[in-house]
Amino acid sequence: MTTKRLYYDDSYTLTFEAEVLEITAHADRPAVVLDRTYFYPEGGGQPSDRGMLNGVPVLDVQTRPSDRAVLHVLASPLDAQQVIGEIDGERRRDFRIHHSGQHILSQALERAATARTLSVHMSESSMTIDVDRTDIAPEEWEAVENLANRVVLENRPVRAWFPSAQELAALNIRKLPEVDGKVRIVDIGGFDITACGGTHVARTGEIGVIKVVKAERRGETTRLEFKCGERALRDYRSKNDVVNRLAALLTVGYWELPEAVMRLQEQNRTLQSELKAARERLATYEAASLLATAPQHGTYRLVARALARSADEVRSLAQALTAESGVIALLGAAGEKAQLIFARSADVPIDVQPLLKKALELIGGRGGGRPNMAQGGGVSADLDQVQAAINAAAALLA
Numbered sequence: 211m212t213t214k215r216l217y218y219d220d221s222y223t224l225t226f227e228a229e230v231l232e233i234t235a236h237a238d239r240p241a242v243v244l245d246r247t248y249f250y251p252e253g254g255g256q257p258s259d260r261g262m263l264n265g266v267p268v269l270d271v272q273t274r275p276s277d278r279a280v281l282h283v284l285a286s287p288l289d290a291q292q293v294i295g296e297i298d299g300e301r302r303r304d305f306r307i308h309h310s311g312q313h314i315l316s317q318a319l320e321r322a323a324t325a326r327t328l329s330v331h332m333s334e335s336s337m338t339i340d341v342d343r344t345d346i347a348p349e350e351w352e353a354v355e356n357l358a359n360r361v362v363l364e365n366r367p368v369r370a371w372f373p374s375a376q377e378l379a380a381l382n383i384r385k386l387p388e389v390d391g392k393v394r395i396v397d398i399g400g401f402d403i404t405a406c407g408g409t410h411v412a413r414t415g416e417i418g419v420i421k422v423v424k425a426e427r428r429g430e431t432t433r434l435e436f437k438c439g440e441r442a443l444r445d446y447r448s449k450n451d452v453v454n455r456l457a458a459l460l461t462v463g464y465w466e467l468p469e470a471v472m473r474l475q476e477q478n479r480t481l482q483s484e485l486k487a488a489r490e491r492l493a494t495y496e497a498a499s500l501l502a503t504a505p506q507h508g509t510y511r512l513v514a515r516a517l518a519r520s521a522d523e524v525r526s527l528a529q530a531l532t533a534e535s536g537v538i539a540l541l542g543a544a545g546e547k548a549q550l551i552f553a554r555s556a557d558v559p560i561d562v563q564p565l566l567k568k569a570l571e572l573i574g575g576r577g578g579g580r581p582n583m584a585q586g587g588g589v590s591a592d593l594d595q596v597q598a599a600i601n602a603a604a605a606l607l608a
């Protein structure tokens with residue numbers, strides 16, 4: 211039994227009475243068919259309404275394909291002949307303004323950017339339109355938004371109706387209907403005329419504002435995300451808040467933020483290279499001081515030391531030590547990810563890899579390298595544990 215769809219002529223009424231025609235189920239949930247309804251069933255890219263029937267939550271509203279009856283899917287069974295339906299007004303208004311906003315935006319995209327709408331997606335979290343162009347320039351986006359928002363500001367009346375076949379043939383329709391039979395047309399004050407079964411505003415002023423917030427290329431198309439009314443306000447509020455906080459942190463005007471961040475990045479790069487140079491100089495001095503007290507083992511001097519430093523610093527020190535002739539450096543960086551860094555000067559004919567293997571047997575972890583430089587670890591080990599591992603390796607040299 212077909213349901214009379216009252217929302218076609220009136221997308222503002224939220225409370226209504228109806229008779230239950232059928233008690234059924236949909237996707238393992240109880241459902242009812244009513245003789246008349248203001249509930250919008252999912253379709254045409256627009257999600258369904260939510261609300262209550264006699265106080266029972268309506269979780270979903272779907273059209274039954276076989277007879278186009280409207281199925282009100284319920285949270286629990288409903289045993290009644292007469293029902294009072296109540297539609298969630300916030301959700302209805304949100305989709306109403308975004309659906310009308312989408313029609314206006316699609317028309318504005320055609321006029322100001324020669325971009326045709328391919329598909330539309332609406333949800334509680336995002337509203338997107340896919341168009342058939344990939345190279346829309348910033349000034350085109352601006353023209354599209356300006357045109358769309360002018361139509362909003364003009365507060366044009368919106369009409370939705372089922373025209374006769376003759377009337378339909380005479381209309382300049384943006385999107386041709388996909389179905390045979392009766393076609394519902396939505397005319398946004400003469401600006402955009404499209405076949406559509408959705409819920410729309412009575413006048414464009416209700417939309418408030420239309421803002422494209424993101425556009426990304428997807429193959430040969432562009433997906434744009436837009437926001438209207440309160441969603442746009444919330445978006446503006448949160449972005450404004452972020453921008454103001456950043457501007458206060460960097461003590462610049464918000465328009466100077468990109469330059470200020472680029473300056474910071476540049477300073478950071480300079481500081482990093484200065485720090486690296488300073489560490490290398492420090493390692494040279496430290497190497498000299500360690501070598502001054504290093505014991506002589508035949509033809510080479512041995513530095514075997516665990517340090518509470520970063521692995522990078524310890525590596526710099528190993529390099530500084532073995533830049534001198536006749537040195538073996540068995541160093542370790544203690545910590546959460548302890549590292550052993552074993553190296554020798556070019557003129558010392560000893561392979562440090564077996565030494566590393568021996569040391570890793572004590573603290574665990576993996577490693578490898580070449581005869582003159584090997585590194586390993588990656589496990590948690592304190593100074594004493596690292597020193598003990600280094601001592602075990604040094605014992606092989608004796």
Ligand SMILES: [Zn+2]
Pocket residue numbers: 254309313405406407408
């Ligand atoms: Zn539509």
